[in-house]
Amino acid sequence: MTELTLKYGCNPNQKPSRVFMENGGELPITVLNGTPGYINLLDAFNGYQLVKELKQATGLPAATSFKHVSPAGAAIGQPLNDVEKKMFWVDADHELSSLACAYARARGADRMSSFGDFISLSDPCDKDTAMLIKGEVSDGIIAPGYAEDALEILKAKKGGKYAVIQIDSAYKPEPIERKNVFGITFEQGRNEIVIDEAMLNDIVTEKKELPDEAKKDLMIALITLKYTQSNSVCYAYRGQAIGIGAGQQSRIHCTRLAGSKADNWFLRQSPQVLNLPFRDDIKRPDRDNAIDLYMGEDYMDVLADGKWEALFTEKPAAFTAEEKRAWLDKQTGVSLGSDAFFPFGDNIDRAARSGVSYVAEPGGSVRDDNVISTCNAHGMVMCFTGLRLFHH
Numbered sequence: 001m002t003e004l005t006l007k008y009g010c011n012p013n014q015k016p017s018r019v020f021m022e023n024g025g026e027l028p029i030t031v032l033n034g035t036p037g038y039i040n041l042l043d044a045f046n047g048y049q050l051v052k053e054l055k056q057a058t059g060l061p062a063a064t065s066f067k068h069v070s071p072a073g074a075a076i077g078q079p080l081n082d083v084e085k086k087m088f089w090v091d092a093d094h095e096l097s098s099l100a101c102a103y104a105r106a107r108g109a110d111r112m113s114s115f116g117d118f119i120s121l122s123d124p125c126d127k128d129t130a131m132l133i134k135g136e137v138s139d140g141i142i143a144p145g146y147a148e149d150a151l152e153i154l155k156a157k158k159g160g161k162y163a164v165i166q167i168d169s170a171y172k173p174e175p176i177e178r179k180n181v182f183g184i185t186f187e188q189g190r191n192e193i194v195i196d197e198a199m200l201n202d203i204v205t206e207k208k209e210l211p212d213e214a215k216k217d218l219m220i221a222l223i224t225l226k227y228t229q230s231n232s233v234c235y236a237y238r239g240q241a242i243g244i245g246a247g248q249q250s251r252i253h254c255t256r257l258a259g260s261k262a263d264n265w266f267l268r269q270s271p272q273v274l275n276l277p278f279r280d281d282i283k284r285p286d287r288d289n290a291i292d293l294y295m296g297e298d299y300m301d302v303l304a305d306g307k308w309e310a311l312f313t314e315k316p317a318a319f320t321a322e323e324k325r326a327w328l329d330k331q332t333g334v335s336l337g338s339d340a341f342f343p344f345g346d347n348i349d350r351a352a353r354s355g356v357s358y359v360a361e362p363g364g365s366v367r368d369d370n371v372i373s374t375c376n377a378h379g380m381v382m383c384f385t386g387l388r389l390f391h392h
Contacts, residue, residue: 002026007035028167028171031164032165033160034164035161040140043120044140044142047066047118047120051074051121054220055122060076062075063102065114066117070244071227072106072114072117074224077100077239084269088104100132103129105239107132107136109240109242109243109265111288117136117139118138118140119141124144124145124146125143125147126147126150130147130150131153139162140163141163142166145166195223197215199222199385199386200218205372205375209381210358214381220239222234222360224244225389226389228246228391230246230340230389230390234336234337237334242266243259243262243354251347255338255342255351259354266328268295270324272319273291273294276290277314299319336360337360339389344367345367345374348371348374348375348380359381362385363384363385363386364386
């Protein structure tokens with residue numbers, strides 16, 4: 001297949017639309033089911049690069065959940081504990097493959113943003129992973145292969161219209177990439193930089209100890225940022241991104257946005273949220289929406305009389321600001337990556353409120369001394385990577 005005709009581009013009025021190889025060669029993909037759209041394919045190709053690099057960096061299967069050309073979540077295949085299974089809507093007695101654990105984590109990082117996602121997997125999709133995907137609202141998937149039983153499960157989604165794409169894992173793109181904006185062609189060398197532990201060697205803070213798990217989480221954060229619309233900041237913990245702030249003009253807004261998502265990830269593990277008495281007939285997306293409101297400032301939208309009865313078997317107690325702060329103050333060991341330098345120490349102050357202990361950023365700001373001293377005040381370890389990761 002040398003080209004794939006699409007229904008339309010980013011919007012229905014943008015026609016004609018297609019993807020093709022400029023050199024006239026074969027596309028490195030095969031559409032096994034459904035009809036992927038323009039944005040689906042942007043998500044698929046960015047997402048597959050991300051998970052391929054996570055697998056190369058960690059040796060573990062990886063998954064990402066993409067929405068609008070940025071990841072909502074990304075993770076490697078570390079086992080889930082009982083709390084994580086419950087918060088990710090995975091049956092407690094369900095045995096999961098490493099790849100399935102990666103997808104459960106990626107989807108569970110920010111379930112509100114992952115609604116209607118496009119999935120990328122580093123490894124061939126197995127039945128365990130397909131069974132998790134079966135229960136989620138999703139647009140499609142790209143992977144280097146599919147087990148026969150997994151493919152049948154996926155083909156049945158969305159009334160048989162679920163987009164299933166197989167990519168050639170041996171495909172290597174040209175070293176120069178181009179795109180057209182306003183009739184003008186942009187050209188640049190591909191960002192082929194390999195992110196590994198060696199990038200974390202320049203530790204600039206008083207505290208120097210960087211545990212292996214923190215190194216792994218920092219690599220996850222940096223690789224995730226490589227495929228996130230800039231400006232961007234990523235919080236990572238236990239083998240997954242837990243908060244991604246994408247496409248903000250100000251870095252502190254990235255840090256706040258990603259931090260609020262990381263806070264929600266932790267709050268969903270609190271007894272107040274895990275034990276919400278949902279009615280049996282409430283579907284998973286409605287539960288996710290209700291949880292998001294319950295944890296936020298608009299909690300009365302689900303707790304007011306005449307509202308809670310539609311969701312719960314009994315009225316839950318409000319999750320007070322003091323209770324939320326007390327729960328978040330217990331959290332520590334979070335890793336934080338930034339796609340460019342932090343210009344002010346206020347980013348570090350905000351990160352500290354979300355349990356950040358380890359930071360990786362390029363360095364190079366005229367205020368590096370202020371950022372380093374702020375890390376020292378919070379007892380953080382920070383390394384300068386010397387690497388900017390802008391992505392547009």
